[in-house]
Amino acid sequence: MALLEVSDLTMHYRTRSGWVQAVERVNLSLDRGAAIGLVGESGCGKTSLAMSLLKLLPSNAQIKEGQILFDGNDLVPLTEDQMRRYRWERISMVFQAAMNSLNPVYTVRDQIVEAIQYHMPMRYEEAWSRVAKLFEFVGLDPGVMNQYPHEYSGGMKQRAVIAMALACDPDIIIADEPTTALDVIVQDRILKRMDEIRSELNMAMIYISHDIAVIAEVSDRIGVMYAGKMMEMADVVTIFQKPLHPYTFALMSAFPSVRGEKHELVELPGEPPDLISPPKGCRFHPRCPQATAVCSEKAPEFTEVEPGHFCACWNPRSK
Amino acid sequence: MPDTVTATDALIKVDNLSKYYPLASGLFSRVRHYIHAVEGVSFAADAGEVIGLAGESGCGKTTTGKLLLRLIAPTNGYIYFNGIDVARIPSGGKLKAYRRQVQMIFQDPYESMNPRKTLYDIIAEPLAVHKIGNIVGREQVVADSLARVGLVPPETFMFRYPHELSGGQRQRVAIARAIGIKPRFIVADEPTSMLDVSIRTGVMKLLLELRQEYNLAMLYITHDLAVARYMCERLAIMYLGRMVELGPTEEVLQNPLHPYTKALISAVPVPDPTFKREAIPIKGSISRPVDPPSYCRFYPRCPVATDYCRENKHPPLEDKGDGHYVACYNV
Amino acid sequence: MVDTASQQVDRAAMRRERWRLFTRTLRDNWRLFVGSKIGPIGLGIVIFFVLFSASYPIFMAVTHNPRIYDPVTGFDYDLMPTSNPHPPTWSHPLGTDVYGRDILSQLMYSSGHDLLLGLIAAGAGVLLATLVGSIAAFYGGIVDMFFMRVADIMMLFPFLATLVALSALMNVSLLMLAIFLAILTGFGTTSIILRSQALQVKVKPFVEAARVSGGSNFHIIWSHIVPNVLPLSFLYMMFSVTGAIFTEAALAFLGFLNVRMSLGIIIQNANTSGYLIGTRLATYWYMWLPAGAVISLICAGFYFVGRGLDEVVNPRLRER
Ligand SMILES: Nc1ncnc2c1ncn2[C@@H]1O[C@H](COP(=O)(O)OP(=O)(O)OP(=O)(O)O)[C@@H](O)[C@H]1O
Ligand SMILES: Nc1ncnc2c1ncn2[C@@H]1O[C@H](COP(=O)(O)OP(=O)(O)OP(=O)(O)O)[C@@H](O)[C@H]1O
Ligand code: SF4
Ligand SMILES: [Mg+2]
Ligand SMILES: [Mg+2]
Numbered sequence A: 001m002a003l004l005e006v007s008d009l010t011m012h013y014r015t016r017s018g019w020v021q022a023v024e025r026v027n028l029s030l031d032r033g034a035a036i037g038l039v040g041e042s043g044c045g046k047t048s049l050a051m052s053l054l055k056l057l058p059s060n061a062q063i064k065e066g067q068i069l070f071d072g073n074d075l076v077p078l079t080e081d082q083m084r085r086y087r088w089e090r091i092s093m094v095f096q097a098a099m100n101s102l103n104p105v106y107t108v109r110d111q112i113v114e115a116i117q118y119h120m121p122m123r124y125e126e127a128w129s130r131v132a133k134l135f136e137f138v139g140l141d142p143g144v145m146n147q148y149p150h151e152y153s154g155g156m157k158q159r160a161v162i163a164m165a166l167a168c169d170p171d172i173i174i175a176d177e178p179t180t181a182l183d184v185i186v187q188d189r190i191l192k193r194m195d196e197i198r199s200e201l202n203m204a205m206i207y208i209s210h211d212i213a214v215i216a217e218v219s220d221r222i223g224v225m226y227a228g229k230m231m232e233m234a235d236v237v238t239i240f241q242k243p244l245h246p247y248t249f250a251l252m253s254a255f256p257s258v259r260g261e262k263h264e265l266v267e268l269p270g271e272p273p274d275l276i277s278p279p280k281g282c283r284f285h286p287r288c289p290q291a292t293a294v295c296s297e298k299a300p301e302f303t304e305v306e307p308g309h310f311c312a313c314w315n316p317r318s319k
Numbered sequence B: 001m002p003d004t005v006t007a008t009d010a011l012i013k014v015d016n017l018s019k020y021y022p023l024a025s026g027l028f029s030r031v032r033h034y035i036h037a038v039e040g041v042s043f044a045a046d047a048g049e050v051i052g053l054a055g056e057s058g059c060g061k062t063t064t065g066k067l068l069l070r071l072i073a074p075t076n077g078y079i080y081f082n083g084i085d086v087a088r089i090p091s092g093g094k095l096k097a098y099r100r101q102v103q104m105i106f107q108d109p110y111e112s113m114n115p116r117k118t119l120y121d122i123i124a125e126p127l128a129v130h131k132i133g134n135i136v137g138r139e140q141v142v143a144d145s146l147a148r149v150g151l152v153p154p155e156t157f158m159f160r161y162p163h164e165l166s167g168g169q170r171q172r173v174a175i176a177r178a179i180g181i182k183p184r185f186i187v188a189d190e191p192t193s194m195l196d197v198s199i200r201t202g203v204m205k206l207l208l209e210l211r212q213e214y215n216l217a218m219l220y221i222t223h224d225l226a227v228a229r230y231m232c233e234r235l236a237i238m239y240l241g242r243m244v245e246l247g248p249t250e251e252v253l254q255n256p257l258h259p260y261t262k263a264l265i266s267a268v269p270v271p272d273p274t275f276k277r278e279a280i281p282i283k284g285s286i287s288r289p290v291d292p293p294s295y296c297r298f299y300p301r302c303p304v305a306t307d308y309c310r311e312n313k314h315p316p317l318e319d320k321g322d323g324h325y326v327a328c329y330n331v
Numbered sequence C: 001m002v003d004t005a006s007q008q009v010d011r012a013a014m015r016r017e018r019w020r021l022f023t024r025t026l027r028d029n030w031r032l033f034v035g036s037k038i039g040p041i042g043l044g045i046v047i048f049f050v051l052f053s054a055s056y057p058i059f060m061a062v063t064h065n066p067r068i069y070d071p072v073t074g075f076d077y078d079l080m081p082t083s084n085p086h087p088p089t090w091s092h093p094l095g096t097d098v099y100g101r102d103i104l105s106q107l108m109y110s111s112g113h114d115l116l117l118g119l120i121a122a123g124a125g126v127l128l129a130t131l132v133g134s135i136a137a138f139y140g141g142i143v144d145m146f147f148m149r150v151a152d153i154m155m156l157f158p159f160l161a162t163l164v165a166l167s168a169l170m171n172v173s174l175l176m177l178a179i180f181l182a183i184l185t186g187f188g189t190t191s192i193i194l195r196s197q198a199l200q201v202k203v204k205p206f207v208e209a210a211r212v213s214g215g216s217n218f219h220i221i222w223s224h225i226v227p228n229v230l231p232l233s234f235l236y237m238m239f240s241v242t243g244a245i246f247t248e249a250a251l252a253f254l255g256f257l258n259v260r261m262s263l264g265i266i267i268q269n270a271n272t273s274g275y276l277i278g279t280r281l282a283t284y285w286y287m288w289l290p291a292g293a294v295i296s297l298i299c300a301g302f303y304f305v306g307r308g309l310d311e312v313v314n315p316r317l318r319e320r
Helices: A046-054 A080-084 A108-119 A124-138 A154-166 A184-201 A212-218 A236-241 A246-254 B061-068 B093-099 B119-129 B135-148 B154-158 B167-179 B197-214 B225-231 B249-254 B259-266 B307-311 C011-035 C038-063 C103-139 C141-156 C159-169 C174-187 C189-202 C205-212 C217-254 C263-272 C289-313
Strands: A004-015 A018-030 A035-039 A061-070 A091-094 A172-176 A204-209 A221-226 A229-235 A303-306 A309-311 B012-022 B034-045 B050-054 B076-081 B102-105 B185-189 B217-221 B234-239 B242-248
Touching: A004 A046, A018 A046, A018 A061, A035 A046, A035 A212, A046 A061, A046 A091, A046 A172, A046 A204, A091 A154, A108 A124, A108 A154, A124 A154, A124 A184, A154 A172, A154 A184, A184 A204, A184 A212, A184 B259, A204 A212, A212 A221, A221 A236, A221 A246, A229 A236, A229 A246, A246 B197, B012 B061, B034 B061, B034 B076, B034 B217, B034 B242, B050 B061, B050 B225, B061 B185, B061 B217, B102 B167, B102 C205, B119 B135, B119 B154, B119 B167, B135 B154, B135 B167, B135 C011, B154 C011, B167 B197, B197 B217, B197 B225, B225 B234, B225 B249, B234 B249, B234 B259, B242 B249, B242 B259, C011 C038, C011 C289, C038 C103, C038 C289, C103 C141, C103 C174, C103 C189, C103 C217, C103 C263, C103 C289, C141 C174, C141 C189, C174 C189, C174 C217, C189 C217, C205 C217, C217 C263, C217 C289, C263 C289
Parallel strands: A018 A229, A035 A204, A035 A221, A091 A172, A172 A204, B050 B217, B050 B234, B102 B185, B185 B217
Antiparallel strands: A004 A018, A004 A061, A221 A229, A229 A309, A303 A309, B012 B034, B012 B076, B234 B242
């Protein structure tokens, strides 16, 4: 039994112009100590999926169906109060752009202490020394912990935010675009440290990014999302070397690399659909070079094509 | 400055360009501090050439681009456009004449267009300002530009507002605006960094096609070295306001000579799980160039620094063969 | 890629498209305005009073005898030569004032003038404020400093004292009051608010894009900064109308205005002739209540319209 087992998770947002189908029948499973990477373009529902896992949703969001089995318990029917025991302590999250949402009027230490005390009754001094340990752990000098966020560089803030996520020794950390706003050298260091932390603590990770190069380096398995749906999922090497889904292939072909042979970049025509009225059938069919009649009629199932290799496509590229 | 860096018949040639910003100082403090945002930058671009400008955030890429367009006035140095120094021309007729030949494409496709104007107004603005053609002629130019960047049929786009378009479409409009007056030089400041992968490629290709078509010179600013690889003939790397390396793109990326460039390239993740890149670590982190010392800007972080680096001025950009310039004493 | 050979544009089709998209924008904004609920109510009130005051000349010319119904000199000898003020009757639906003048026709006459006063004061004031704010924000430095100091002076201006002094020296007409208020808002508070809006617009990349395109300062202010400040200006204009009408009422009530008839004067007349005291307040309700209600309603109307426009101008509340 995997640590986290998500099946057919569907989450929609209610808006004035209709329901935004942001997460549609998504399946994934995550083992203890493993790392999954979720890639996809802006607005494809990566953050929405992550927030659904924690059930940290805005009031206009609704989980329509599906199961989130954590350690065998379904989180979907739990109340807000019951969820609190899981959030942070079992599953925690580094939010997208969290480093910009640190409160400028409190020291970083106080903000982390507050987060710790909220979940674990602990004296201030105790929590404080815990913060110092966490700082060392993520590679920050504990001497800077009672400075204010504006005195931190971007990389330091991001490390502090990661320290906050680690505060209660969670089993899973979800990192939503943890390095997107950072320069490559800083990004490299932080990703390395996160990878080390994962193996040191045997923690499971869900990385979210629009950058497949970043995902390729830190994850064991990759899930490719498009327009609210999981299109393909397999281990890293398979995804890169034998992608089955045409969208995965298009994403790879459009992605430039500084190393290796300089292949021609292939353009994918069109734009991602509006999730209020997504295309019927396969949501990718209007842009798909391999689409056939059935694609615009019926949505393909997300099935295990080979052991460990899942794909939702009527015409996978080649088996 | 070795004159060889800057070919003499180049369309645009920059010589020893610097920009210092005064730092807001305390009310009673007498010392003035300066950010040396750009210092001693020299290069040249021929017509039809794309020069890439890469480096970490705050290294002075945007400042360089804006200096070239005279959006800000340089503290020092020269900018020759077609042999004429435009660094110090007064605002007015001459500057306006210069601006007829240059254009800029901005990073943010959401903020670079007036939300209260239609696409027609936006694209026709340079034409109207320079009084090119009459209204009928401008409509034709706008329609052609829109068609050229792939927004067809143009009639259905012309009178829309920017917020009715997607990010990729807006960036195409920005390009349409830039090519309308047929400029000879374009500064593109991270034009694709806010676009998704699947849309980005189209915009990159479009820029390259237009470069061919109009024989445009372009300064392509990016922090993404992989994108630079596809866009530029030559690539310049900046560090804290200084140009540390300049050369043919492939050469700079595959065979970097400057210790900073080496570290920078080694940190770029590679979209290939079988590729094990060997990271070259450098110590410390980037700071701001406030009243920097005169020795090499990279000295405090450099893994190969020697005492010589500290005792001498910032190393000059020198040719190490085949137009590969490096500013480092220990190459 | 698209064929680059330029095709002749179909100008008629273009014109149609422009019109279609323009009306669609209008429709979208109207929908937002209506969606605010409070906006259309305000607009209804404002339209009612515009019609109400516009029908005054017709009312005078067609139906009734100006000698009887003139708001200032009228007097109804036949009906009530002796007992004025007189409570409502069929021929005087809102009664007559202490001099025997018809209150309804006073209201119709005055609300027109007050509307005009409000619109002129607010319109001119906000237009001025838009220009001042945009110019101050755009040029910054010494220009900005100058206008902001002027704004400080306007805010600290002993407005009432000046008007008292002025009314002693000369006849302060409604138009003068309007100009006075326009200058006060134009260089004062509103200009500070609009300046901060202009400051936000000024740093947007599209301003830089206009500069790259060779646009002059005038071009940038006029076609980029002002259009982006204008919606907010319009909003403030609605609120300024309210302020102007209230000011008129207050000043007229205190007797500082030299105006033959206005909403404030109606109440002032009731006051000076001693009808606003004790139980007479209730007995002679028709002498002050209708005028007070008209003032409140007009002000509420413009305020509601402003709140409705807020929904259109500030997309903060907008959902997809
Ligand atoms: N609170 C909300 N109300 C309504 N729609 C929403 C809300 N939050 C997100 N959406 C919509 O849901 C879809 C998925 O959004 P989400 O933020 O999950 O995407 P994402 O993959 O994380 O994108 P990005 O890479 O830009 O962060 C988008 O179409 C978005 O517009
Ligand atoms: N108007 C200004 N006043 C003062 N300092 C400035 C100004 N503009 C830029 N700087 C400083 O000059 C330096 C270079 O900035 P610049 O915007 O050119 O960097 P950049 O390479 O474009 O960075 P990014 O990748 O983040 O866009 C930075 O340290 C910045 O803080
Ligand atoms: S000049 Fe010296 S300090 Fe500077 S980069 Fe080269 S080796 Fe390092
Ligand atoms: Mg997201
Ligand atoms: Mg920049």
